Amino acid sequence: xxxxxxxxxxxxxxxxxxxxxxxxxxxxxxxxxxxxxxxxxxxxxxxxxxxxxxxxxxxxxxxxxxxxxxxxxxxxxxxxxxxxxxxxxxxxxxxxxxxxxxxxxxxxxxxxxxxxxxxxxxxxxxxxxxxxxxxxxxxxxxxxxxxxxxxxxxxxxxxxxxxxxxxxxxxxxxxxxxxxxxxxxxxxxxxxxxxxxxxxxxxxxxxxxxxxxxxxxxxxxxxxxxxxxxxxxxxxxxxxxxxxxxxxxxxxxxxxxxxxxxxxxxxxxxxxxxxxxxxxxxxxxxxxxxxxxxxxxxxxxxxxxxxxxxxxxxxxxxxxxxxxxxxxxxxxxxxxxxxxxxxxxxxxxxxxxxxxxxxxxxxxx
Amino acid sequence: xxxxxxxxxxxxxxxxxxxxxxxxxxxxxxxxxxxxxxxxxxxxxxxxxxxxxxxxxxxxxxxxxxxxxxxxxxxxxxxxxxxxxxxxxxxxxxxxxxxxxxxxxxxxxxxxxxxxxxxxxxxxxxxxxxxxxxxxxxxxxxxxxxxxxxxxxxxxxxxxxxxxxxxxxxxxxxxxxxxxxxxxxxxxxxxxxxxxxxxxxxxxxxxxxxxxxxxxxxxxxxxxxxxxxxxxxxxxxxxxxxxxxxxxxxxxxxxxxxxxxxxxxxxxxxxxxxxxxxxxxxxxxxxxxxxxxxxxxxxxxxxxxxxxxxxxxxxxxxxxxxxxxxxxxxxxxxxxxxxxxxxxxxxxxxxxxxxxxxxxxxxxxxxxxxxxxxxxxxxxxxxxxxxxxxxxxxxxxxxxxxxxxxxxxxxxxxxxxxxxxxxxxxxxxxxxxxxxxxxxxxxxxxxxxxxxxxxxxxxxxxxxxxxxxxxxxxxxxxxxxxxxxxxxxxxxxxxxxxxxxxxxxxxxxxxxxxxxxxxxxxxxxxxxxxxxxxxxxxxxxxxxxxxxxxxx
Numbered sequence: 001x002x003x004x005x006x007x008x009x010x011x012x013x014x015x016x017x018x019x020x021x022x023x024x025x026x027x028x029x030x031x032x033x034x035x036x037x038x039x040x041x042x043x044x045x046x047x048x049x050x051x052x053x054x055x056x057x058x059x060x061x062x063x064x065x066x067x068x069x070x071x072x073x074x075x076x077x078x079x080x081x082x083x084x085x086x087x088x089x090x091x092x093x094x095x096x097x098x099x100x101x102x103x104x105x106x107x108x109x110x111x112x113x114x115x116x117x118x119x120x121x122x123x124x125x126x127x128x129x130x131x132x133x134x135x136x137x138x139x140x141x142x143x144x145x146x147x148x149x150x151x152x153x154x155x156x157x158x159x160x161x162x163x164x165x166x167x168x169x170x171x172x173x174x175x176x177x178x179x180x181x182x183x184x185x186x187x188x189x190x191x192x193x194x195x196x197x198x199x200x201x202x203x204x205x206x207x208x209x210x211x212x213x214x215x216x217x218x219x220x221x222x223x224x225x226x227x228x229x230x231x232x233x234x235x236x237x238x239x240x241x242x243x244x245x246x247x248x249x250x251x252x253x254x255x256x257x258x259x260x261x262x263x264x265x266x267x268x269x270x271x272x273x274x275x276x277x278x279x280x281x282x283x284x285x286x287x288x289x290x291x292x293x294x295x296x297x298x299x300x301x302x303x304x305x306x307x308x309x310x311x312x313x314x315x316x317x318x319x320x321x322x323x324x325x326x327x328x329x330x331x332x333x334x335x336x337x338x339x340x341x342x343x344x345x346x347x348x349x350x351x352x353x354x355x356x357x358x359x360x361x362x363x364x365x
Numbered sequence: 366x367x368x369x370x371x372x373x374x375x376x377x378x379x380x381x382x383x384x385x386x387x388x389x390x391x392x393x394x395x396x397x398x399x400x401x402x403x404x405x406x407x408x409x410x411x412x413x414x415x416x417x418x419x420x421x422x423x424x425x426x427x428x429x430x431x432x433x434x435x436x437x438x439x440x441x442x443x444x445x446x447x448x449x450x451x452x453x454x455x456x457x458x459x460x461x462x463x464x465x466x467x468x469x470x471x472x473x474x475x476x477x478x479x480x481x482x483x484x485x486x487x488x489x490x491x492x493x494x495x496x497x498x499x500x501x502x503x504x505x506x507x508x509x510x511x512x513x514x515x516x517x518x519x520x521x522x523x524x525x526x527x528x529x530x531x532x533x534x535x536x537x538x539x540x541x542x543x544x545x546x547x548x549x550x551x552x553x554x555x556x557x558x559x560x561x562x563x564x565x566x567x568x569x570x571x572x573x574x575x576x577x578x579x580x581x582x583x584x585x586x587x588x589x590x591x592x593x594x595x596x597x598x599x600x601x602x603x604x605x606x607x608x609x610x611x612x613x614x615x616x617x618x619x620x621x622x623x624x625x626x627x628x629x630x631x632x633x634x635x636x637x638x639x640x641x642x643x644x645x646x647x648x649x650x651x652x653x654x655x656x657x658x659x660x661x662x663x664x665x666x667x668x669x670x671x672x673x674x675x676x677x678x679x680x681x682x683x684x685x686x687x688x689x690x691x692x693x694x695x696x697x698x699x700x701x702x703x704x705x706x707x708x709x710x711x712x713x714x715x716x717x718x719x720x721x722x723x724x725x726x727x728x729x730x731x732x733x734x735x736x737x738x739x740x741x742x743x744x745x746x747x748x749x750x751x752x753x754x755x756x757x758x759x760x761x762x763x764x765x766x767x768x769x770x771x772x773x774x775x776x777x778x779x780x781x782x783x784x785x786x787x788x789x790x791x792x793x794x795x796x797x798x799x800x801x802x803x804x805x806x807x808x809x810x811x812x813x814x815x816x817x818x819x820x821x822x823x824x825x826x827x828x829x830x831x832x833x834x835x836x837x838x839x840x841x842x843x844x845x846x847x848x849x850x851x852x853x854x855x856x857x858x859x860x861x862x863x864x865x866x867x868x869x870x871x872x873x874x875x876x877x878x879x880x881x882x883x884x885x886x887x888x889x890x891x892x893x894x895x896x897x898x899x900x901x902x903x904x905x906x907x908x909x910x911x912x913x914x915x916x917x
Binding site: 289 | 508
């Protein structure tokens with residue numbers, strides 16, 4: 001029997017990042033549409049009924065806006081691309097110093113397709129991130145971070161959760177403002193916006209301050225018995241380690257740099273930084289209530305995302321005609337490419353049932 | 366255990382909204398709380414009770430600004446330099462609006478959060494979470510999303526969340542202000558149990574003294590001295606309340622009747638009551654407006670949020686000239702009913718008629734001309750920079766005389782600086798402002814959702830007077846509906862009482878009958894003098910009439 005529970009948030013993020021990588025590897029609209037379908041299907045079957053689960057729609061709209069903006073800009077700034085002209089707008093002549101840029105003018109089918117493909121790719125990327133937001137509980141995500149990063153993680157997840165809260169308070173304030181007479185006069189619209197924005201912004205500032213105070217009062221960020229010298233020591237270790245990693249990465253990529261700075265430096269830097277993290281983690285006297293654990297479903301979900309990303313990267317590497325069909329021919333789909341996109345649909349069966357209020361009540365009854 | 370020595374908090378001229386002079390909020394406060402003691406902090410609206418509690422918890426001045434001098438000692442060790450997080454193991458703080466404080470999503474995680482910060486072992490955490498769930502009676506809520514809880518449930522979760530850490534001192538800012546009478550008694554009973562069984566000390570700020578004073582070991586009155594509002598008087602509750610500007614009804618009754626010692630509990634008062642009852646004679650008859658065609662009529666209203674029904678076949682009629690109180694447990698559907706009358710929620714089935722029309726079919730401006738609603742979070746209504754600007758905008762949009770809103774505000778909460786930013790007002794003052802803004806339009810149907818949170822006794826009395834006056838205004842045909850948990854306020858203001866439970870109307874009728882039927886809803890004066898007597902005002906009136914009759 002499959003028990004309803006939350007999947008490890010890192011598993012969902014891994015899956016989503018895999019899909020984002022997959023999306024960024026291709027401009028083939030058919031593949032992108034398959035990816036979009038996969039993402040939507042997984043979100044609809046696996047999301048819980050928590051507030052953040054509703055944020056998915058927002059990202060879908062954002063995707064639509066991205067495509068539209070992309071096409072509009074192409075219409076505005078495109079021109080001069082040979083091809084089958086769809087319609088011609090009167091071109092606006094620009095002075096000489098702006099040569100190479102043309103406003104409006106003829107708009108071709110090729111331009112439309114290129115803009116749409118690019119837009120679709122970006123939209124898929126965004127929607128993949130949105131899927132992670134809708135599926136993974138942001139507050140549980142912070143619990144999965146290593147102890148040394150706990151505080152940064154909390155700050156970040158609080159920042160992530162601002163959007164649904166804003167939506168909440170927007171609804172409340174809108175309802176409340178309808179109870180009050182509106183402003184009159186010429187700038188009514190403008191002041192109407194202000195009537196909504198001011199309470200919402202104030203509300204969110206108040207909320208952040210209250211949340212910070214609340215977390216502080218409950219012991220968040222305690223340093224305990226640690227002395228200042230110890231704290232500085234750990235900080236120095238982490239920063240030195242990260243610097244080492246940076247130098248190592250640079251040397252690794254830049255073939256003219258001395259080889260001694262490459263892999264050895266990378267390794268030493270990583271070790272020092274890890275040591276710093278371990279020290280920092282040890283000083284953190286914090287424990288976890290019911291920690292998330294990695295079990296089989298988590299591994300399958302994460303692996304399916306990675307497989308999709310890796311597969312699509314493979315398609316881009318070895319079969320560029322499929323990954324980037326261009327705008328002149330009808331895009332084609334091969335079996336491996338399709339498989340790479342479809343493998344990400346596995347969570348529909350592999351993930352545990354999402355936790356909903358109804359299931360909880362049944363469990364309690 | 367905890368000792369405050371000469372705590373003084375001033376806001377510099379730069380911090381202060383009008384930028385002119387430094388303001389002293391707390392003025393040389395000395396207070397000790399010993400082990401296992403329950404100290405109640407009382408005072409008029411906006412006097413700085415929350416600020417003082419913040420000083421104890423370590424949140425003031427780091428989150429509010431201002432200059433703090435003096436010393437805070439915990440077991441003789443100065444902790445004034447320690448931030449709130451380093452005090453969390455010993456001092457548990459529950460703020461005024463618990464919903465804004467929640468860090469996690471679910472009840473269970475919220476209870477565990479504090480323990481996680483202290484690094485308690487996992488097994489201890491599991492055990493304490495279960496214990497606390499039972500202690501507060503919220504076991505069935507354990508998986509619930511915190512945002513879906515009702516106010517009272519949220520309050521209990523917030524208390525539970527600090528209790529799991531086993532602090533030695535609990536600091537609570539108006540813990541029962543959002544709770545229905547029964548839930549409030551539960552919470553207070555829990556607090557007393559903690560004090561008695563575990564030796565936890567409690568410092569609690571509360572406006573509704575009638576609820577907490579019987580449990581209090583000592584009372585700390587802040588702002589009792591009008592000349593120096595930042596000072597405190599600490600002492601035995603009966604002693605401090607003798608001449609305090611704010612006093613629960615039972616103390617006022619005692620003062621009126623000249624009882625000695627001043628009774629603090631209904632039981633004490635009852636012992637002295639027979640003499641007064643004999644003097645008073647039969648209970649007063651509260652005059653009811655002549656029955657007229659109801660202005661609001663709700664028939665078999667069913668309303669659901671999503672798939673959960675919130676109102677089940679509710680019938681309600683409000684006649685002009687009456688003030689009706691709407692009571693019921695947290696989450697019984699009171700707010701939903703108000704918003705349905707306003708027109709925001711459409712009826713699932715049944716009919717809603719407000720001044721002859723279905724409000725959900727009206728445009729917003731038409732709704733505004735028929736109903737005025739003061740929502741539960743009054744700050745949502747406010748959007749301008751100063752109190753004066755808010756009032757002017759309200760006058761303008763209501764077409765009222767300039768100064769109408771300001772006048773109403775002055776009656777509810779006198780002495781608010783018109784140049785203050787609404788956000789700088791205390792909770793109670795802000796509520797008064799929102800109420801004043803909505804009342805300025807003088808709509809024929811007036812709905813108020815929990816209008817007494819954070820208001821002190823004089824402000825509540827002023828609000829009650831104002832609502833009664835608005836309802837009775839000649840030729841206005843106006844009905845007022847107030848959703849509240851405050852039984853004393855109901856006794857002051859209402860003609861009729863409607864009690865909701867789980868979305869159904871369980872009783873409806875005149876308030877005197879409604880409140881005497883159930884002990885949970887009975888105001889203190891009714892408990893002491895018997896059915897028919899609702900408030901101290903009734904008694905005062907009768908006594909005045911009696912003495913007037915004797916003298917000539």
